[in-house]
Amino acid sequence: MLGMVFFLLLVVVEKSFHFVDNKVLKYLLFYHIGLNLTVVMLVVRGVVQVLSLDVSSAVLFGIAHLILGISMVLVLISIRNCIKD
Template sequence: MSKKIGCGGVFYREFTKLNGFTGFTTLSVVHTHYLMLGMLFFLMLVLLENNFHFIGNKVTKYLLFYHIGLNLTAIMFVVRGIVQVLSLDVSSAAISGIAGIGHLILGISMVLVLISIRKCIKD
């Protein structure tokens, strides 16, 4: 297993080791999701902003919702992972429902940002 950097990776590695867990858990994907959706997405936005200057009040609101969706999704990854590692008897439907809301917020806000970029490029 490769070493992971960051809070998500450290928590995954140490929490599973402490509990003697060797199976798959969603804790293993928290770090990569945050890396891709939290860092690389915004690095691409910086490059696009540099060329097209599309960020205004509307896009700032979309990005706020993007952060809310990203964090809600990541929190539910952690919750589901802890439930998996500890083998807790918790409703999977409730976790999936809240995670689904996070995904919806994330997806809708990402589409709105991309539409804003497209409008700016056309102008």
């Protein structure tokens, strides 16, 4: 849900302020990497729970969420800087 709303808002803001450049595209690529890693880790966690295995994946979940958070903040800072200019 957050990914969908985030990108729908980005489309609206892009139409108004035209903030997307190579730097922002790198941040968005970083966001997609974090999003895909989060989805993979959700699948892994589900399989581990169903099979009752003893594997800890909390570190990778933390890294994936950290990537998502950092990239989202970087994109929002880029939007703020574009609006100021």
